[in-house]
Amino acid sequence: MAESGDPVKILAWILRVAVAAIFIAAAIPKIADPAAFFAAIQTYHLIPDGAAALFAVWLPWLELCTALAVFPLRQRSGASWLLLALTVAFLLALGQAWLRGLDINCGCFGGAATVTGAAYFGYFLRDGLLFAAIAFPLWQERRAAGSSSSRLTPPP
């Protein structure tokens, strides 16, 4: 039966904090320099420039708020699912850029690293790991919720 000292729960907590730290670290430079992030979004050739400008200002704030929202219990699940969705969206954007053979500017931490060819693989790998790091605590919570509800079921 899962108790407070459960290593799975500890690992989930560690991953939750680490993921939040990554998203906060990613959001801050983009908030500081939205023009650089806008230029990065442009290189994906996905959305028109007007929408990209709004996105460049709005998305980093969403990342920051969501990352902080994994801590309070009420918002934890929703925030984690949103981080997962953001990671999937980024992987899809990366995938379409790779398929179209674009030279993109990752824009992950606001900066200006150009991604071409084989360097895509590194970004896919990194965000795949991020996906797993977000998914694991979600799975752990569902597992804990499942076992505690079975404990509440009264014996026949």
Place this chain on the structure above:
Amino acid sequence: MRKVFQTWLLLAGLATALAVVDTAVNSRARSLVLAGGPPDEITLTAARAHRAPLLWVDARSDAEFSLDHIPEALPLNGDRWDVQVTEVLRRWQPGTRVIVYCSQSGCGASRNVAERLRRDYRLPDVRVLRGGWDAWRKAVTR
């Protein structure tokens, strides 16, 4: 699931409020949102829709210019500035919008040239083409 969507709405609302405040207090965010990009940039569509005369200026190297360029564009780069700027100013007329381009979005040459034309030559209407030569090529081959 309902709780998840409620959280999403809450976070989206909070992010929107913060983005609005950011736009109000941060001039960089404000100019980006109001102009849909850096304020002196212009899209190809907007450039073509401009009614007054346009003067295209190519900030890429002479070699790239020789290979291909926007029709009637003039080259202007750091290597032969005095000679080339003379030609640009011979062609320029009051009321002309000058649009400078280089290879693609994010290359600095067009911005450098545009700033110099505004600062040193006091040309009143100088823009940078968003997407650069790449944007032109894609529009032409579509």
Place this chain on the structure above:
Amino acid sequence: MRRTTAIWRKKAAGIVLVVIASQSPAAAAGLRWDAKEVTLPLRWNADSGIARFTFVNEGPGQVKITEVSPGCGCTAALPAKTTFAAGEKGEVAVEFKTGNRAGAFRVPIAVQTDEPVGSTTLLLIANIEEAITFENRFIYWQKTEPRGPRRVRVKVVEGPSVAFGGIEVENPAFSATLEPHGSGGREFDLVVTPPDGDRSAFSSIVLRARLGEAKLARAYTLLARTL
């Protein structure tokens, strides 16, 4: 049970700090750059300058720099030593040639390494000082304007001695003279007179000067036009 939890949480906090540190953007790649943006101030009489981008390999293994690609106006070769062991320091040196340029220039430099996420863009900002500045390099008279002389303020930077060598006016319909402004010997007015009439005309006006003890020859061009 509570004490066990507390101990576990403290241990977990320590692990978390390590995880956060390892996930910082700088640690994502092995090379940590001391500064990704370097400003290179250049005096008016410099032909070129060298900007140095220093780094430390903070990754666990060896890193090799495979390519250094500067933007236009720079030359940057692969450093003599391209392979750096863990903990080793290095630098990429970029030479910026001033050419016939003045003002601020932003030059991106792409550095490729053999790591999975192996691409970094550095930024060289070259600030080239102008020895002689013009209030305006282009003057024009519109059709409706009277064709009177115009004065363009010319300022010489503090420091070098200056000897003006003459004014070359390409189109003889224009004339130009240089007059001192004030008593400091550093400010002048270039007075340009256009041709009479309402025809359009164009001329370059080249102001020649010799600067400093080395009497470096410089030429500054003003363009004048009647519309």
